[in-house]
Amino acid sequence: MLSFFKKKFKRLTFRKELYTHAGKWAFYFLIIGIIAGLGSVIFHYLCQLGVHYFMDMMAGYRPPAPAGEHHLIPPTTTLFNHWVLLFLPALGGLVSGWLVYTFAPEAEGHGTDAAIDAYHRKGGFIRSAVPIVKTIASSITLTTGGSGGREGPIAQIGAGFGSFLATTLKLSDRERRIMMAAGIGAGVGSIFRAPLAGALFAAEVLYKDPEFESEVIIPAGISSVVAYCLFCLVFGWGSLFEAPDFQFRNPLELGPYLVLAFVLVATGVFYIKAFYGVTRIFKSVNVPNHIKPAIGGLCTGIMGFFLPHTLAFGYGYVQQALDPKILISVLTIPFLLSLAIGKVMTTSFSIGSGGSGGVFGPSVVIGGAMGGVVGKIFHQIMPGVVTEPGAFVIVGMAGFFTAVSNTPISTIIFVSEMTNSYHLLLPSLLVCSVAYLASQRWTIYVKQVKSRIDSPAHAGEFFVDILQAIKVRDLMGLVKKVELIPQDMSFHEFKGYFSKTKQHYFPVMDEHKRLIGIFSSTDIRSVLFATGIEDLIRMKDICTSEIIVTTPSDDLNSVLQKFTIKNIDSLPVARDDDRGILIGMLNRREVITFYNDMIQEMKAKAA
Numbered sequence: 001m002l003s004f005f006k007k008k009f010k011r012l013t014f015r016k017e018l019y020t021h022a023g024k025w026a027f028y029f030l031i032i033g034i035i036a037g038l039g040s041v042i043f044h045y046l047c048q049l050g051v052h053y054f055m056d057m058m059a060g061y062r063p064p065a066p067a068g069e070h071h072l073i074p075p076t077t078t079l080f081n082h083w084v085l086l087f088l089p090a091l092g093g094l095v096s097g098w099l100v101y102t103f104a105p106e107a108e109g110h111g112t113d114a115a116i117d118a119y120h121r122k123g124g125f126i127r128s129a130v131p132i133v134k135t136i137a138s139s140i141t142l143t144t145g146g147s148g149g150r151e152g153p154i155a156q157i158g159a160g161f162g163s164f165l166a167t168t169l170k171l172s173d174r175e176r177r178i179m180m181a182a183g184i185g186a187g188v189g190s191i192f193r194a195p196l197a198g199a200l201f202a203a204e205v206l207y208k209d210p211e212f213e214s215e216v217i218i219p220a221g222i223s224s225v226v227a228y229c230l231f232c233l234v235f236g237w238g239s240l241f242e243a244p245d246f247q248f249r250n251p252l253e254l255g256p257y258l259v260l261a262f263v264l265v266a267t268g269v270f271y272i273k274a275f276y277g278v279t280r281i282f283k284s285v286n287v288p289n290h291i292k293p294a295i296g297g298l299c300t301g302i303m304g305f306f307l308p309h310t311l312a313f314g315y316g317y318v319q320q321a322l323d324p325k326i327l328i329s330v331l332t333i334p335f336l337l338s339l340a341i342g343k344v345m346t347t348s349f350s351i352g353s354g355g356s357g358g359v360f361g362p363s364v365v366i367g368g369a370m371g372g373v374v375g376k377i378f379h380q381i382m383p384g385v386v387t388e389p390g391a392f393v394i395v396g397m398a399g400f401f402t403a404v405s406n407t408p409i410s411t412i413i414f415v416s417e418m419t420n421s422y423h424l425l426l427p428s429l430l431v432c433s434v435a436y437l438a439s440q441r442w443t444i445y446v447k448q449v450k451s452r453i454d455s456p457a458h459a460g461e462f463f464v465d466i467l468q469a470i471k472v473r474d475l476m477g478l479v480k481k482v483e484l485i486p487q488d489m490s491f492h493e494f495k496g497y498f499s500k501t502k503q504h505y506f507p508v509m510d511e512h513k514r515l516i517g518i519f520s521s522t523d524i525r526s527v528l529f530a531t532g533i534e535d536l537i538r539m540k541d542i543c544t545s546e547i548i549v550t551t552p553s554d555d556l557n558s559v560l561q562k563f564t565i566k567n568i569d570s571l572p573v574a575r576d577d578d579r580g581i582l583i584g585m586l587n588r589r590e591v592i593t594f595y596n597d598m599i600q601e602m603k604a605k606a607a
Contacts, residue, residue: 029182029219032165033226036158036186040231043135043154044191048072050143051312054092059084059145061308064316067242068193069235085145085308086301092144093297093355096137097290100356104133105289110351110359110444111138111152115159115184116206117447120455123173124163124180131160137356145304145311146297147346148357154191155358158183158227177457178219181206185220188360190227193240194417198224200410208406208443209451210436239420240315243322246391247423256378256386257427260371261399261434267370268403268435271344272442275359278352289354296353300346309335310342314365321372321393322419328389333373340369359444363401364418371396391427394419399431403439406448408432467557467595472550472573472586475594479573479584484509487516487540491527494539498524505570507582508543514580517543518572549574550586556595563588 052073055061060078065071100107106114107130118126138153162183166176181202189198199220203212232238282292304311317339320326347362375392378385386392398415402408412428415421449455472479483501485494485508498521508517519542527537548562549572562571573583 025219026222028165028169028179029222030226032158032162032179032182033186033223034230035161036154036183036223037190037227037230039131039135039157039161040154040187040190040227041234043139043150043157044231044235045072046135046139047143047150050139052076054088054144055085055312059088061085061145061311063309063312063314064320066240066315066319068238068240069315082305082308085311086305087298089145089297089300089304089311089350090294091297092140092146093293093295093300093350093353094291096141096146096356097293097354099133099137099140100293100354101288101290104130106130107134107137107156107356108354110148110357111156112184112205112358112360113445113447115155115180116445118159118163119177119181119206120447120449120457123457124166124177126156126160126163126180128160128164131157134160134356138358141293141297141350141355141357142312144297146300146350146355146357147311147314147343147362148351148355148359149313149361149363150191150358151188151360152358153356154187155184156187158185158187158223162223173457178216181213181216182219182223185216186223186227189220189224190231192414192418193228193232193238194414195224195228196221197410197414197417198228200413201407204407204410205405205445206448206455207451208440208448210406210408211451212409213452239418241319241322241419243394243419243421244324244388244390245423246388246394246421248391248426250385250387252385254427254430256374256382256392257395257431258434259378260374260392260396261431262438263370263374264367264396264399264431265403265435265438267340267344267366268400268439269442271347271363271366271404272444274344275348275352275444276446278348282353292353293350293355296349296351296355299349299353303342303346303349307338307342309339310346313361314339314343315361318365318368318393318397321368322390324388324390327372327376327393328379331372333376336369336372336376340366340373343369359404360401363404363444364397364415367397367400368393369396370400391424394421394424395428395431398428399435402432403435404442404444406436406440406443406445408436467560468555470556470595470598471552472554472556472559473552475556475586475591476552476583478590478594479586481584482507482582484513484515484582485539485543487511487538487543489539490535491524491537491539491542492534494524495528495534505568505572505585506539506543507572507585508539509582515547515549515572515574515582516540516580517545518547519543520568547572549579551576551579552583556591559586559591560588563591 057076060080134153134156159180162179166179185199185202189195202220203216343362343366351357371392375389379389398411402411452458485506504521510516553576569588570585573586575581
């Protein structure tokens with residue numbers, strides 16, 4: 001009875017510890033969600049204020065907004081002035097560049113890459129100044145006409161706090177990485193009102209292969225839901241875009257969707273080449289870094305002087321394209337093409353020059369515009385098959401970002417949540433799959449690694465996994481037969497044997513030929529030149545009975561650990577069912593050679 005209560009008490013204690021541990025981590029992710037949500041609210045307010053005071057009041061430019069966003073301040077009556085719009089992005093770039101390069105140089109660019117790099121190579125560490133500088137600099141860049149998105153800044157805000165909290169609590173690098181990724185999911189999921197996609201994006205964007213960081217999904221999910229709820233409590237519930245209930249009913253429509261996929265891949269490659277081409281040019285220009293965003297802003301302003309719809313966020317034009325009447329009768333194919341190509345160039349100049357902003361937002365606009373172009377063309381050619389060109393806008397948004405980011409799964413969910421449209425999952429899956437397969441060589445996120453095995457954050461884990469997959473039985477050809485030394489052999493007799501052998505380790509057996517000890521050539525050094533006692537000393541007196549042995553069923557990880565326990569170069573291999581019966585000796589050098597050969601073979605097969 002007493003033992004029963006002891007077992008019961010142990011179980012209750014274990015469950016209590018488990019619940020306490022889970023509750024502690026849930027609390028951490030709740031806090032990250034709250035901070036990321038507040039960061040999204042503040043950033044959105046800053047963007048609204050910036051658009052009002054800079055673009056509206058100074059330039060008289062009032063671009064349309066998506067259905068899920070409303071003006072916090074009534075628009076002014078300022079007349080539209082092309083000339084102010086020409087120089088406004090340069091002014092924003094000058095201020096943004098000074099902020100970034102003075103206080104946090106790592107906050108330059110689109111931000112998500114910096115978070116990815118921190119996850120893989122910096123143990124999830126982000127300086128606490130980065131989110132603050134990124135927030136202010138990005139809001140200035142984007143609201144003075146610079147083309148960019150919100151996900152980069154808000155990803156660094158959430159990631160920065162997750163990293164700060166883990167560092168403050170003195171958690172491990174692994175735990176810091178998870179909390180940082182939870183911050184990314186919370187920030188992105190809240191600012192785009194897509195909590196599920198935010199969590200999946202944080203787990204998927206880390207890799208080029210369609211692979212998820214599984215340990216990130218649940219933490220990012222908790223934080224993302226909390227941040228999303230907080231953001232919507234302030235700015236209202238609902239999706240970012242309002243779209244008709246487009247339906248997929250005709251399998252013949254998959255043909256035009258397949259054409260759309262290749263159009264998006266070509267546009268995506270152009271986007272990546274243009275973006276990093278501009279980035280390389282600005283890096284090579286010999287001017288102070290904080291001036292470069294101003295030059296990029298001037299180039300953006302020149303584009304905006306002729307094509308003002310390519311400036312700032314551009315989400316309102318996607319909203320118009322989702323309206324069937326506006327798409328068919330108002331938005332022409334040349335306008336949509338100029339929106340897509342112009343957005344590629346203004347984003348490249350704004351962000352590639354060192355300005356601050358994201359690349360997901362422009363991708364939504366570019367993909368939606370190209371989807372509208374393909375949808376309108378096929379609607380004119382085959383109106384009986386492509387009845388709703390607006391559906392191509394939604395699928396285009398998903399396919400284009402997949403083509404440039406290698407994130408097919410989270411992007412499909414992203415666009416579905418952003419548009420509140422879930423009936424286009426089948427064509428979205430086709431387009432995103434084809435776009436991903438055709439564009440794997442390119443990515444806008446250059447800090448992505450191919451897979452978990454290529455991530456420095458997981459290097460040690462996979463080393464152990466590979467070693468654990470190899471058993472000693474796989475190396476039996478390397479196990480050498482050796483002579484057993486009788487325990488009663490005198491040291492005098494052993495000296496004669498020792499002079500004729502190249503062995504360094506000598507197993508000792510009893511009268512039944514069972515292993516009872518072992519000694520090395522180093523162990524006999526103290527008595528090797530002793531005189532008068534050679535016939536008195538028996539080999540059982542020299543050997544150690546604390547034998548470290550391995551068996552055929554042991555894995556290489558445990559074998560290497562045994563080699564390092566006492567820094568020995570050779571291990572006795574005994575039978576699994578009887579460790580007193582010696583099979584032979586296994587040398588450390590040959591084990592390491594075998595492992596290296598196996599790794600080279602695996603790499604050759606992978607190539």
